Amino acid sequence: xxxxxxxxxxxxxxxxxxxxxxxxxxxxxxxxxxxxxxxxxxxxxxxxxxxxxxxxxxxxxxxxxxxxxxxxxxxxxxxxxxxxxxxxxxxxxxxxxxxxxxxxxxxxxxxxxxxxxxxxxxxxxxxxxxxxxxxxxxxxxxxxxxxxxxxxxxxxxxxxxxxxxxxxxxxxxxxxxxxxxxxxxxxxxxxxxxxxxxxxxxxxxxxxxxx
Ligand code: GLN
Numbered sequence: 001x002x003x004x005x006x007x008x009x010x011x012x013x014x015x016x017x018x019x020x021x022x023x024x025x026x027x028x029x030x031x032x033x034x035x036x037x038x039x040x041x042x043x044x045x046x047x048x049x050x051x052x053x054x055x056x057x058x059x060x061x062x063x064x065x066x067x068x069x070x071x072x073x074x075x076x077x078x079x080x081x082x083x084x085x086x087x088x089x090x091x092x093x094x095x096x097x098x099x100x101x102x103x104x105x106x107x108x109x110x111x112x113x114x115x116x117x118x119x120x121x122x123x124x125x126x127x128x129x130x131x132x133x134x135x136x137x138x139x140x141x142x143x144x145x146x147x148x149x150x151x152x153x154x155x156x157x158x159x160x161x162x163x164x165x166x167x168x169x170x171x172x173x174x175x176x177x178x179x180x181x182x183x184x185x186x187x188x189x190x191x192x193x194x195x196x197x198x199x200x201x202x203x204x205x206x207x208x209x210x211x
Contacts, residue, residue, distance in 0.1 A: 003032065010204050013038040013047040015073075017063040019055020019087060023189040027197045041072040048204050049081040052088030054149065054187050057115065060091055061104035070104060077108040081180040081203040089183035090115055090152050097155065109181045110159035117153040117185075124149045129186075131166045131175065134195045145193060146174070146186035153185055180206065 003009050012028050014021045016037035028035035028051075038044060050073075052060070064070055076082065077092070084092035090099070094107045098115040118125070128143035135141035146166075154173035157164060166175035166184075174185040180203050188196035 009034055010048040010201060011036060011046060012201075013043060013050045015050065015052045015060070015064075015069075015088070017067070017069075018059045019053040020187070020189060021051075021053045023187075024051045024053050024085075024197075027189045027194050031194050031197055031201070033201065040067055041069055044072055044076050047076075047080070049083070049200065050076060051200070052082065052084040052091055053189070054086030054088060057087035057090040057096075058100045058103050060087055064091075065104050070106065073106055074108065077106060077181060081182070081200065082108065083182040083184070083200045083203075084109075085184050085187055085189065086149065086151055089113060089154075089185060092181065092183055094158070096152070109176070109178050109183055110162055111157055111176060111178075111183060112155040113152045113183075114155045115152050116150055118148065118151055127168070129166045129168075129174070131196075133165050133177075134199055141195075144188070144195065145191050146184075146188070147190045148174075148186045151185040154183065177203075180204075 011034045013036050014024045016039055025035040090096050090113050092106050092109050093111040093113040095112040126147050129146045131141055131144045154176055157176055162176050162178045164173050164176050167173055176183050
C-alpha cells in the first residue's frame with residue numbers, strides 16, 4: 001500500500017510467539033510502517049522484513065520448532081532483513097553459549113552470543129550508547145538510551161562482513177549488523193526513541209548482499 005507521497009509502505013512482521021512483540025508493533029506503527037504479528041509459516045508471506053523480539057530464547061525456539069517455523073524463518077532470513085533484539089539476537093545467531101541443551105537457533109548470523117551475560121546483581125540496566133550508525137548524514141548521533149534486561153552480549157563476530165554497531169565502554173559488543181541482518185543485546189522498543197527501528201527499515205532498501 002503506498003503512503004500519501006506514493007511511496008510503498010513496508011510491511012514488517014514481528015514474531016509473536018512469546019516476549020515483547022506488542023512494543024515492537026507499536027514502534028513500527030509510530031514510524032508509519034504496516035506491522036503484523038507472525039505465528040505461523042503462512043504469516044511470513046508478503047512481509048518485507050521481520051523482527052524477533054526479546055523474551056525468553058528457549059521458549060521462542062521451542063515454540064518456533066513446534067509451529068514448524070524454523071526452516072521458513074531460515075529461508076526468510078536468507079533473502080530479507082531480520083532484526084533480533086535480546087532473546088531474538090540469541091535465536092538469530094549461529095553460535096551461543098550458556099544456552100539450554102537442545103535450544104534451537106536459527107543460525108543465520110555469524111555471531112557468538114553469550115546468553116544471560118550480565119550477572120545477577122545487574123540483571124537489568126539502562127545506559128546511554130554511542131551508535132554512529134544512527135546519525136543523520138553529516139551529523140553526530142545523540143546518545144541512544146539502551147535498556148538491557150537479562151541481556152546477552154556478543155562475544156565475537158565471526159565473519160568479515162559483520163559490522164559492530166555499538167559497544168559498552170569496556171568494549172563489549174552489544175549491537176551488530178551483517179548485511180540485512182541485525183542483532184541488538186538491548187531493547188530499542190522499550191523507549192520512545194524510534195531511531196533504531198528507522199535504521200532497520202533502511203536495511204530493506206539497502207543493497208545488502210545475500211550470503
Ligand atoms: N535471558 C533471555 C534469554 O536467554 C533474554 C532476555 C530478554 O530478551 N530480555 O533468552
